Amino acid sequence: MTSFPRILFGLIGHPIEHSQSPRLFKEYCIAHDPSMLKKSEYRLILEPDFDSAISVFVKDYAAINVTAPFKTRAYEWVVEQGAVTDPLCTMTKAVNCIIKGLDGSLRAYNTDCSAVASILRSFNAGPATRVAIAGSGGAGRSAQAACRSLGIVPSVFNRTVRESGQKSLEALAPALENCDILIYTLPVGGILRPSDIPSRVHVVEANYRDPHLDFHPLYTGGLEWLEEQGRICYEMFGKLL
Secondary structure, eight states, rough: OOOOOOOOEEEEOOOOOOOOOHHHHHHHHHHOHHHHHHHEEEEEEEOHHHHHHHHHHHHHOEEEEEOTTTTHHHHHHHHHTTOOEEEEHHHOOSEEEEEEOSOOOOEEEEEHHHHHHHHHTTOOTTTTOOEEEEOHHHHHHHHHHHHHHOOOOOEEEEOOOOSSTTTTEEEEEEEGOSSSEEEEESSOOOOOOOOGOOOTTEEEEEEEESSTTTSSSSEEHHHHHHHHHHHHHHHHHHHOO
16 A cells, blocks of 8 residues: 655744644644644654754745744745745734745745734724733734734833833833733743732733733633644645645
């Protein structure tokens, strides 16, 4: 009996040994299309530098997810390659999903933004929703782009005020009295006490390995964020099979 090779999907970033992506991919396939497990395989590409990792993708893989610290470099690379990029990539200057066509053409996406937008829609968020974002790194920029895609103008709080309109983290706790949603993308805790966050405020946190605000009653954690962006990617992966 002839055995046909399975299509490869994967993840690049460093370090990624702890990644939940292979598990999430398997769970998605079982729930939505078990045949994907027979036709494809999801692997961690354990290359510590971007150039080596992306070379493995180009040679052997049909599509990849991209995680820290490679998302910004991935955006630069897809632009250099003339890839088709969705507007959210351009807004954030970051890419977390690259798909290769049969002709070798590339398409790039930022499904982090799409995942946050989906979470916000589940709260019925719209232009009048008051959103505070803590942090302006990669996850913070994705959250900002997600807000803008829904017509929301968020308030951004950062340790270092880098851009016009940003506010200091010291101003975050008082501002939450007049907020509907807090998106917390900082890797560290200790910024907010439980008493600082009104019970009516929805909290969305990016960090799933070491959460800091999971004491809050209206809490959406980083794993839900990760699962949602993965679902969006895996739907696109399935169309390649």
